[in-house]
Amino acid sequence: MKILKPLALAFLLPFTAEVATAYESSSLITEAKVILQKDSLKWDAKLPFDNEVKTGTLKNGFQYYIRKNVEPEKRVTMYLAVKVGSIVETEKELGLAHFLEHMNFNGLKHFPKNELVNYLQKAGVRFGSDLNAYTGFDETVYQLPIPSDDLELLKNGLQVMRDWAQDAMLEDSEINKERGIIMEEMRGSRGAMQRMRDQFLKVLVNGSRYADRLPIGTEEVVMNFDPKVIRQFHQDWYRPDLQSIIVVGDVDPVYIESEIKRLFSDMRVNSKPKERTEYKIDLINKNQFVKVTDPEMTYTIGQVLIKHPEEKVSTVGDYRRSLMEAVYNQMINSRLGELSQSANPPFIQGGIDIGEFMGGLDNLSAFFVAKPGEFEEGFKSLVRELDRVDKFGFTETEFQRAITALNKNNETAYTERSKKKSDSYVNTYLDHFLNDGPALSNEDRYQITKQLLPSLTLKEVEAIGQKYYVDTNRDVVILAPDAEKDKLPDEQTVTTWFADVDKEQLTAYDDKVSDLPMLSKEPVKGSITSEKSIDKINSKEFVLNNGVKVVLKPTTFKNDEILISAFSPGGTSLYPDAEFMSASFAGNLINSSGIGQLNTFELQKYLTGKDVNISPYINERSEGISGSTDKEGLKTAFEMIYGYFTEPRIESDVFQGIMSKQLNMLANRDNDPNFVYSKATMNALYGNNIRRIPYGKEELEKVNQERALEIYKDRFADASDFTFFIVGSITEDEIKPYLENYLAALPTTSRKETPKDLGIYEPAKGKEVVVNKGKEAKANVRLSIYGDYTYNDVENVNMDALEKVLSTRLLERLREEESGVYGTGARAGYSKNPKPRYSIHVSFGTSVDKYQSLIASALDEFKKIKANGPSQVDLDKFKIEEKRQLELSLKENGFWMSQLLSAYQLGEDPTYITRYLNDLDKVTVKSVKDVANKYLKEDRLFKFILLPDAPAK
Structure with a gap:
């Protein structure tokens, strides 16, 4: 679909309270670059390119990447990348890179008018989710995943790529029709965030060209430009020396290469090509401060960005540095996670990341979502943790956990290499073309990471933080509701806060790790009493001695992925309205606490390096378990399942912390037009039914810790009506011991329950x-x-x-x-x-x-x-x-x-x-x-x- 994807501006936009605080540091491994030579690493060596990819450059400068990959089978993903985005636009062209992206769907040489979308839909290609494109500051990218088992469709897919590259028709009538569509796209993005961005963006990009080149453009240009201008833009920039095709999938690379040469070799080459200037953001070597409020903003965000020159990853040493950055990010965010789960967390959410910025810069970015009226405490708490690391560093146990986690990620990626999806390869080669990013083979990435991780030292990781956490080129950004305006600090106050924290008598972090096993006692082994094959879907149904039913479907879709789910009829429907809030929060409160003998922090540390995720839930008509594991983590997964049935807990700190956050998140939500709209919709459909309308302070105060635990225990007291489902890379012989040792040992009361029909239905007559x-x-x-x-x-x-x-x-x-x-x-x-x-x-x-x-x-x-x-x-x-x-x-x-x-x-x-x-x-x-x-x-x-x-x- 002709959608302007989110700009590469995540750091420019506030993190909402709904956004997860954890940073996925594992992705840095896949982006890191190293080289393996004769079992020893040469740190100044350049990184090797993936040897399973066929690449080339035509005489006209057009580049191509081709790789055979059979996941998914009978499919191929094609991307056309153009090194042209909004940054190259002149004042009279603002928004035309994006407009041109739209026009490539509205009439091509071989697909007039809207025939492109129509043709591909007839082949089963979904407009929007499959067929798509985006425009950024520096690039425009078109994507087309299509079936590869139809030769005519495959050829036509390549023809689409060729037409996208240079043969848009750009008819006046189609251009004029598209103006209104782009205006609606622009209109849809308008709101508090857009209004605030317009005020703070120039500061964040140091007054550079990026502030005035948002891809969506301006209404004045979009609605009034002469069609001749976009045709000239197309002629200037859609040229082979700025373009590449990437083809990954279940195809013959030799055939694809021959077709690319046939189709793309005759592309027009400009005799006097327009210079493609590489725009950058200059460091200004001073600190900046910006404070913006808006009446529709629903929460207060504080963000500290410290900018540094970009450090590309192109050698072994670079890759090693990126691994250390990943370790730093993981360790400091683990600490912030503990802080946010305390009984009285200083902020609703917070996170820190060392990574890429834009315009040739990297940065350390720290953010927090403040509790209403408590911005100072949130700000100082975030800075305090940065200072604590700066002064005392990390503990050896924190460091070893982070290394273990990264090593596990590396092992998992390598295990699944033969099941790797084509899209992930495409994105790697896209980054290589656009940014000269790394494109390591699966083998190189695994072997080099495996060798480098043990070489990292704690002192070096701490030095990474000290390098990035400095007091120059630092921006402080505050975004808040208008109602908070008088409570927000000015620049001098914030500078004083930094100094105040620096003077505090901080203590080193105490890394508390438990040596106790998760469960206080081992389950009593049970047995499987009956088995039944479901041959049509290669599955099997087991009944255990306690009545638990298990449905197993072994698969080979992944090399080491096992999904686990379970349900039992009942849910919150069995409890009166007066207890609904306690019942509805029970599952989340249990899931946020520890299990058995381990509290929430001890459990998180215990699970480090284990690919295990098991969570209980209670919804309106059922309760159950959902999660996943690999074979190595099976025992832990079933221990957690058994623990959630027999040794659940709601920790007081967790309860108080969650309730505190929930209350704080309610403070300004009525500022948001979409919330008010949604609430009015629900009221019209369901009146004031507590089970349907958004809850408020009065409803939250009805959540009782003791009653929530009682309800949870009641829901999981009887396993006899639970059905478990296990799907993935596991055989019957491998799973049976876990069924007998854990699921067959679950408690039962042999009660019969059915969910209650609450009679909550929409009115019969509309309005x-x-x-x-x-x-x-x-x-x-x-x-x-x-x-x-x-x-x-x-x-x-x-x-x-x-x-x-x-x-x-x-x-x-x-x-x-x-x-x-x-x-x-x-x-x-x-x-x-x-x-x-x-x-x-x-x-x-x-x-x-x-x-x-x-x-x-x-x-x-x-x-x-x-x-x-x-x-x-x-x-x-x-x-x-x-x-x-x-x-x-x-x-x-x-x-x-x-x-x-x-x-x-x-x-x-x-x-x-x-x-x-x-x-x-x-x-x-x-x-x-x-x-x-x-x-x-x-x-x-x-x-x-x-x-x-x-x-x-």
Whole structure:
């Protein structure tokens, strides 16, 4: 889909309280660069390029990367990269790099008008999720994953790449239609964050060109540029010396290379090419401060960025340095994680990262989400931890855990190398072309990392932090709601805070590690009492002596991945409204605490270096376990499962910390137009039902620690009605000892339970709800229909077809024909329990003056599909997409886990998926038309509309 992906500006945007604080330092390993020579590492040696990739450069300068990879089978991923983004634009071209990206979908030499999307959809390629592109500051990238088992489609896919490279038609009529679409994309991004970014961005990029070259451009240029300008931009920059194709997948590299030479060798070469200037951000060798507030901001963010010249990773020494940065990031964020889980955390969330910035710079970035009215404490606590490391360093035990974790990541990546997806290779070669990034082979990466990790020393890692944590080229950025404005510090105050913390009598970090085993006692071994094969899906069902049921599906989709899930009927539905909050928080509180003899911090340290993740949950109609492990971690995984049944705990510090954060996150949420809109929607549908509306302070105060633990223990007291599912690289013989030693030992009371029908359903008659909230002149619309449903396999696949064909028509009508939206579509949902119900939703954003006409257009499409059914072409697109996606899904552990879990929860045949294509083939224009008439009921239509603040009277 012609979507402007998020800019490479994560460091410029506040981290929300919903964003995970942990940084994935393991990715630095895959990006690091080293070389192995005769079993010894030469630290000044250049890094080797992946020897399994066929590369070359045509005479015109066009480059290519080709690699055969069979994961997924019968698929190939193609990228076209252009070293041109918004940074090269002149004042009269602002936004045209991005606009040109859009135009490459609106008429090519071999695919006029919208024929490109139409053709690829007929081949099962999804517009938006498969077919896509993005524009950044320095590059534009087009992506096309397609089936490779159809030679004509493969050839045409390469032809698409060739047309993208230089043969956009750029017709006036198509350009003028696209202006409105891009304006809606621009309009959709407007809000508190965009308004604040406009104020702080220039500071962060040191007043450089980047501040005035956001890829989306400006309204003035987008709506008024002469088409001749974009044609000249295309001629200047879409040229072979700035382009590369990357092809990875189940293909013959020799054939692909021959086709690339045939298609791309005749590309136009400019006799006097325009110079491609490399723009950078200069260090200014001084500190900066910026404070921005907005009435719609919902939380207060503090961020400290310390900029440094970029250090490329191109030698063994560089790679070793990047490993040390990864170790530093992991250790300091572990400390912050402990701090945030304390009974009275100093901030809602915080994190620190040494990594890439932009414009030729690296940086140390530290951020925190402040508790309302407590910015100083949050700021000082973050700085205090940086100072603590600076003064005392890390402990040896912290260091060894970090090394262990990185080593585990390296081993896991190597184990799964034969199952590595093509997309991951494509991204590596894309970085190599665009940024001269590393492209190591799997073998080199593994062997070199394995040799380098033991060579790292604690003193060197501490020196990395001391190098980055300095008091020059430091920016302090504060983003906050208007209501916090008077409580925020000025620059001098912040400077004083740095000095105050520096003078504090800090103490060294105490790394508390327990030597106790997780469980206080070993389970009493049970037995398997019966077995039943489910041959159609190569699965087996076991019943244990305590009544626990286990469904096993061994697979070879991954070399060492085992997914585990379990459920039992019941959930929060069995508890009265007065206890709902305690019941709904119980699973999270247990999951955030320790198990057995280990508290939460001891458990986290115990799990270091183990690829194990097991979590309990309680939802409305069931409770259970979900997670994953590898074979090495199986024992730990089953110990955790047994512990969550028999030795759960809610630690007081964890309880107080979670409740504190939850309360703090409520403080300014009514500033957010989207929250107010969502709340009004839920109120219209469910009144003030505590189980559906967003909870507030009054509801949070009803969460009781003791009662939450009691409810949890009650839900997990009887394992006899639990069904476990195990999917992945495990055999029957390998899993049986764990079933007997742990699952068969789980406690039982042999009670029979069924979830309660709470009677919470949407009103039978629709209505219109208008919410006025927000400064921006834009409208958001959601059209929703709810009602009773005929739940069966045939009805379900026809409802899926209705969703797809309606989405196609809405996109064509509202976006392509009327240029009124950036994105839209239909979403259909259906459920069997507690009684069969369905919902159909259509959502879009647009301008205030267009929303009513677009609602009318959407409803007109409802009428057309009810009167005529879908076109056969649109129906065929749905069918081929379903078939192509099923080919991929059938080779994913997660898909099978979802299928099995759903079938057993709903009491359905787990082998249905083997018959799905038969039902799919029976879907017709008439059957979809019938479903449309049955469920697109006008009297059940809800119109939820968000408009800007009403004018003051």
